[in-house]
Amino acid sequence: MKNAWKAATVLAVATALVLTGCSDPGTSGTSSAPAAWPAQNTKLKGTTLTIWAAANSNKTPASVIAGFEKLTGATVKVVTIPDPYEQGVQTKVATGDKPDLAFWQPTGSELTALNASTNLQTLDGAPWLSSYAGNLKDITGLLGGKRYAALVTTPAVEGVYYNKTIFAKDGITSTPKNWDEFIADAKKIKAAGDVPFFEMGGDRWATQWWVQVQLADAAKTGLWDRVNSNKEKFTDPTMLGAIKNYQGLIKDGYFNSDIKTATFIDQGNALLGGKAAMALQVNSFFGELQASSDTATLDKTIGFFPISPSGNVSTFIPDQSNALVAFKTGDAQREAAARQFLAYWLGDGYADFVKAQNTVSLETGVATPSTVPSALKDAAASLGDSVGSMQALAVANPDLYINLADMIQGTKTPEQVAQVTQDQFAQLAKAQGVAGF
Amino acid sequence: MSSTPTIGRGPAGLGDRRRMLRSSREHPAWFLIPALAVLVVFFFVPTAFNFIYAFTDWSSFKSSIGFVGFDNIVALLGNGSLLGDLRITLVYAVLVAIFQNLFGLILALVLERDTRINRIARVAFFVPVVMSALAVGYIFQALLKPTGALNGIIGAVVGHPVSIAWLGSTSWTIVVVALIHAWKWMGLSMLIYLAGLKTISEDVVEAARLDGAGWWSSFRLIRFPLLAPAITFNVATALLGSMNGFDIVQATTQGGPGGTTELLNIFIFRTFGQGLFAQATTMSLSLFLMVAILAFPVIRFLRKREDVL
Numbered sequence: 001m002k003n004a005w006k007a008a009t010v011l012a013v014a015t016a017l018v019l020t021g022c023s024d025p026g027t028s029g030t031s032s033a034p035a036a037w038p039a040q041n042t043k044l045k046g047t048t049l050t051i052w053a054a055a056n057s058n059k060t061p062a063s064v065i066a067g068f069e070k071l072t073g074a075t076v077k078v079v080t081i082p083d084p085y086e087q088g089v090q091t092k093v094a095t096g097d098k099p100d101l102a103f104w105q106p107t108g109s110e111l112t113a114l115n116a117s118t119n120l121q122t123l124d125g126a127p128w129l130s131s132y133a134g135n136l137k138d139i140t141g142l143l144g145g146k147r148y149a150a151l152v153t154t155p156a157v158e159g160v161y162y163n164k165t166i167f168a169k170d171g172i173t174s175t176p177k178n179w180d181e182f183i184a185d186a187k188k189i190k191a192a193g194d195v196p197f198f199e200m201g202g203d204r205w206a207t208q209w210w211v212q213v214q215l216a217d218a219a220k221t222g223l224w225d226r227v228n229s230n231k232e233k234f235t236d237p238t239m240l241g242a243i244k245n246y247q248g249l250i251k252d253g254y255f256n257s258d259i260k261t262a263t264f265i266d267q268g269n270a271l272l273g274g275k276a277a278m279a280l281q282v283n284s285f286f287g288e289l290q291a292s293s294d295t296a297t298l299d300k301t302i303g304f305f306p307i308s309p310s311g312n313v314s315t316f317i318p319d320q321s322n323a324l325v326a327f328k329t330g331d332a333q334r335e336a337a338a339r340q341f342l343a344y345w346l347g348d349g350y351a352d353f354v355k356a357q358n359t360v361s362l363e364t365g366v367a368t369p370s371t372v373p374s375a376l377k378d379a380a381a382s383l384g385d386s387v388g389s390m391q392a393l394a395v396a397n398p399d400l401y402i403n404l405a406d407m408i409q410g411t412k413t414p415e416q417v418a419q420v421t422q423d424q425f426a427q428l429a430k431a432q433g434v435a436g437f
Numbered sequence: 438m439s440s441t442p443t444i445g446r447g448p449a450g451l452g453d454r455r456r457m458l459r460s461s462r463e464h465p466a467w468f469l470i471p472a473l474a475v476l477v478v479f480f481f482v483p484t485a486f487n488f489i490y491a492f493t494d495w496s497s498f499k500s501s502i503g504f505v506g507f508d509n510i511v512a513l514l515g516n517g518s519l520l521g522d523l524r525i526t527l528v529y530a531v532l533v534a535i536f537q538n539l540f541g542l543i544l545a546l547v548l549e550r551d552t553r554i555n556r557i558a559r560v561a562f563f564v565p566v567v568m569s570a571l572a573v574g575y576i577f578q579a580l581l582k583p584t585g586a587l588n589g590i591i592g593a594v595v596g597h598p599v600s601i602a603w604l605g606s607t608s609w610t611i612v613v614v615a616l617i618h619a620w621k622w623m624g625l626s627m628l629i630y631l632a633g634l635k636t637i638s639e640d641v642v643e644a645a646r647l648d649g650a651g652w653w654s655s656f657r658l659i660r661f662p663l664l665a666p667a668i669t670f671n672v673a674t675a676l677l678g679s680m681n682g683f684d685i686v687q688a689t690t691q692g693g694p695g696g697t698t699e700l701l702n703i704f705i706f707r708t709f710g711q712g713l714f715a716q717a718t719t720m721s722l723s724l725f726l727m728v729a730i731l732a733f734p735v736i737r738f739l740r741k742r743e744d745v746l
Contacts (some may be wrong), residue, residue, distance in 0.1 A: 039726050087710030090497050094714065113712045118500050202605075204693070260694060261602040284707055399707065402696070409695025423516060424711075431496040431713055 009064040026412040038336050040344045043073035047337045051078045052102035054085035056284070057321040060153075063356035064349045068341055071348075076341065085320055086110065093119060093225040098327040106141040106149030112432055114325065121326040121335055123147045128346035131363040134384055138390060140318045141153065147398075150342045152353070154360045154380040156320035158209045158389060159306040161375065166277040167303075179214070186254050189277045196254045198276035198423050199408070206350035207404035208390070209247075209315075210279045213229050214242035216308030216315050216387050224393035227425070230436035234382050234400075234422040235415070243414040247407060260409055270335040272301065280307075284315060286376055295373045304375040306382040314382035317389040332363040342393055396428030433434045460588060468501055486723065490718040497712030522701045523727060526680055529700060530616055531533040533679035536619030538671050539625025546656075548627070557633070563624035570621060574688020577606065577617045581689075604690050607697045614698055620687050622678075633667030634660065663728045669739035676735060680728050 020370040043390070055143050058080045065076045079099065081088040082394070089102060090113055098119065104110060114120060124147050129137050132151075141149035160182075167185075170192040176182040186196035200206050204279060215223060226232035233239070239399055249255065256262055269289040270276040279285065289298060306314030324345075326338040345353065346363070354361045354369065361368045361378040369379065391397050398421045406412040491509060495502045513519045544562055548555040565573060580586050581603035592599040604610050637660055645655040683702035686692065692699035692707075701724050709717035 011652070015480055018570075087706075090710065090712055114496055115497055117501065202693075204691075258583065258602075259603045269705060334586075399711075402692075402707075405693065406695045409693065409697075411607055411695030411697060420518070427512065427713065428711060431494065432498040 001323055009124075009303050012402040036336065037125070037343055038340045040187045040340060040347050041071050042340055043070040044337050044340070046073075046367070047079060047334060049101065049334065049341060050099040050339055051076065051324075052081050052089060053078050054082055054103060054320055056085055057103045058289075059319060061345070061353075062358065063352050064341075064345045067349045067352055068344050070192045070342065071341070074337060074341075083169060086113070090114065100329060100334055101324050101341065103320050104149060104323060105320045105391065106142050106151060106318050106325070107392045107397075108157075109395055110390060111143040111148050111325075112395065113397075116143050116325075117146070119340065120310045121328055122149045122337075123150055123326065123339070123342070126339075126346075127152065127343050128350075128363075131346065131365055133362060133364045136383070138361050139316065139383070140388075141323060149323040150346060151318070151362060152345060153322050153357070154283070154362060154376075155316050155317045155322050155383065156308065157314040157379050157386055158213050158280065158282055159304055159314045159379060159382065160278050160280055161271060161278070161285060161289075162278045162303050162305070163271055163274055164217055164301055164303050166275055170194060174309065177302070178311050179309045183249075186249075186278070190254060195256050195270075195276040197249075198262070198267050198270045199259050200255045200262045200264050201259045201405055201408040202265045203263045204405035205401045206264070206267070206279075206281055206285075207408065208401040209244075209282065210246040211239070211400065211404065212317075212352040212389050213307055214225070214238065214245060214309060214317050215281065215390075217273050217310050218248040219315070219389075219393065220313070224390065228393075228395045228434065229430070230426070230429070233418075234409045234425065235418040240414060240418045241406070243417050245406070246296060250408065268292065274301075279329070282319070283332045283376070283379060284319065284321075286379070287317065288374070290373070295371055298373045298375065301340065302373075302375050304378040304382075308387075312380070312382070314386045315389045316383060316386040317391050319362070334353075392437040394424050395423070395432060395434050398422075398428065454580050469565050482534055487718060487722055490715055491722045493715050495718070497714065504717075509716055513716070513719055513723070518704060519701075519723065521696075522699050522704045523695070525611065525699060526545040526682075526701045526724070527727075528681040529611060529618075529686075529698070530676050530683060531616035532612060532617045533622075533682070534672055535576055537626050537675045539669070540623035541671060544627040545630035545634060546625060547644040551630065559624075559627070562627055564625040565621045568621065570684035571688045573617065573621050574685040576688045577685075581613070597701070605694055607695045610690060610694060611698050614686050615679075616684060617689065618679060619675075621685065622675065628674065629667050629671055630664065631665045637663045663741075665743040669736070669743060672673055672739060673732070673736050677728055677732055680724070680731070 014386050025403075040375075053060070058078050058084065058118065061076075061078065065078070068074065069076060081092070086102075086105070089104070092098075095115060111120070122128050123141075126147070128150070136151060140155060141147055151241050157355055167173075167175075172185050172188060176185050189196040195295075199210075202245070215238065217293070217406055221233065223238065227234075232238070251261065256270065258266070262270075264285075265288065267281070267290075268285065272293060285296075286302075286304075289302060306312045316374060324342065326335070326342060337385050350363055351366045354366055358369055358371055360372055360376060390400065400417075400421050403412060403417040403420050407414060426437050442457075442541075443583065475568050492504055492506060493502050494505045494508075548559050583600040583602045583605070585603075590599055603613055641659060641663070642655060643660045648724075650658065658745045681702060682700050683706065686698050686700050687703060687706070690698045692703040701720060705720045705724070708720060
């Protein structure tokens with residue numbers, strides 16, 4: 001009797017261990033020999049590719065998929081991963097679930113978060129690289145000297161979207177050339193009884209742009225390299241100063257009165273409706289404006305200029321909708337098909353894609369459609385001499401925006417924001433095994 | 438279990454042994470394996486891993502998992518966020534336990550008599566219990582935002598537009614989300630209190646009435662003390678259940694404004710999302726410990742109250 005009990009328990013535990021597998025489940029990956037690039041029209045009948053996309057990027061590849069399926073006979077499925085997208089994907093990958101391709105923020109920190117060297121195919125030697133215009137080839141998508149992401153749309157930049165009508169009414173004839181002029185214009189707008197800036201403290205995530213654009217000059221001279229090696233901290237004068245500056249502007253009444261509760265949608269409505277003159281935002285903000293207005297109206301009312309302490313350097317921040325990564329699935333045929341799909345997207349399929357998405361082209365051989373709003377073209381043009389954001393250049397991406405939102409609510413001081421952000425950054429860097437932490 | 442009596446045949450031990458033999462023939466221990474395997478896979482192993490992973494450096498950044506001893510625990514204790522969030526979680530749980538039981542008890546008393554209208558009303562109040570917590574959260578978030586329906590109604594009554602940010606106060610939002618949580622679950626408490634009220638013998642209440650007790654004093658002196666088992670269950674489940682709260686708060690405030698409603702589970706979710714799996718596990722272990730430490734005294738205290746029965 002006792003023995004039978006013992007046997008039953010041992011058997012049950014053994015079964016359980018076999019079933020759960022006592023190891024990190026997200027680690028199976030094949031070796032990484034230099035990949036061959038199949039011709040774009042290689043027949044793929046019977047092959048099914050899966051692409052993971054977020055709610056705001058799941059329609060993006062439609063024209064490419066239609067063209068690719070027709071050309072090769074493959075089937076391409078898009079699976080929408082619910083928001084928060086990055087957390088959802090990371091959790092799935094950690095438990096061993098992988099697609100063939102996924103939309104992914106092509107920055108070092110986010111590629112690290114996916115454990116790129118184990119989970120992703122390298123895209124070195126991809127056939128489309130020589131087609132990229134200007135400095136786009138090496139602007140992002142690289143980690144440890146290897147290429148893991150394919151940029152398909154223009155990376156987002158942080159800059160100022162402004163209401164042209166309010167600028168004209170308050171006597172501002174040209175956009176500011178540096179931070180001091182920018183603040184001087186804000187003073188002018190405030191004096192005229194308008195609201196200079198609109199911030200979405202309720203939705204939180206845009207709060208970090210205000211700190212990041214103030215760091216553009218420092219970023220040019222290697223700020224993030226120093227942060228990555230623990231030689232400079234968020235609590236040091238450069239970054240703490242930017243945080244304090246932001247709080248000062250809020251305290252002095254340059255922002256909307258409902259800053260604590262305002263949302264992303266409120267921000268779009270306020271700028272379009274002339275309730276505020278400026279919003280420091282990224283490209284997805286303009287997408288929000290496009291959803292409620294047409295190109296002609298937008299060209300007439302909304303303009304864009306980049307801003308940095310000493311000039312007009314924009315800060316680039318590629319996001320999940322800008323790029324794709326290809327996973328090592330262990331199935332050599334599907335891995336090759338995934339590379340072929342990317343080659344088609346940025347090859348023969350690119351002209352159709354740019355037209356269908358009405359977006360700025362990244363390639364020299366493909367023209368940007370004339371129907372793309374001018375503010376978007378200006379944002380893309382500013383990429384040329386842009387500098388990387390925290391997301392693009394830091395080894396980890398701490399929740400700076402949540403801490404800044406807490407500061408807006410009054411529960412954290414600028415010093416606490418800097419300290420909590422630094423602590424989290426150090427924790428993430430240590431987990432990655434970065435030297436110096 | 439068969440209960441065939443062994444009537445005076447041979448020594449008592451023999452009958453016992455025979456019974457054991459028979460029962461092990463009828464119910465061999467290996468019959469337990471399927472159920473035990475399921476229990477072990479889905480309960481014991483995850484719980485054990487909850488302990489094991491807390492002492493490793495498991496993250497999304499590398500493939501290997503190494504033991505790091507007490508590093509995670511030391512780092513967490515040195516970081517004020519964990520203790521702050523544990524405090525918020527405790528405040529939230531206490532508020533939910535108070536509101537949910539108060540509302541549930543009032544509803545049970547109001548809907549005590551078995552009339553047709555009361556039966557319909559009981560179903561209506563039970564509906565939120567079976568609704569998705571996230572859906573409840575999103576509905577309330579829409580109702581309570583500055584341009585939401587609640588302000589619209591108040592505005593129509595007072596005659597001028599109102600834009601109160603119901604979820605915008607750094608000191609009162611936790612009360613609002615606790616009220617939403619209590620609203621969702623009060624139907625369950627009501628049901629249990631109704632069942633408790635039904636078990637009270639009519640004779641006792643009638644005796645009290647003959648002694649001249651009014652509604653209030655018969656409730657205070659007779660019926661409420663007799664509800665003790667229902668109170669034990671309701672308070673314990675509400676208090677300990679809401680310590681694990683996540684969905685409603687995530688849907689309404691995401692831990693804001695200013696981190697004042699950041700329950701530990703929201704912090705765990707955020708840490709896990711950063712790829713720091715081991716640290717997230719350590720936090721969930723600390724939540725587990727806090728629930729366990731709280732559960733024993735609370736349940737013992739509530740069971741002591743039942744001694745009057």
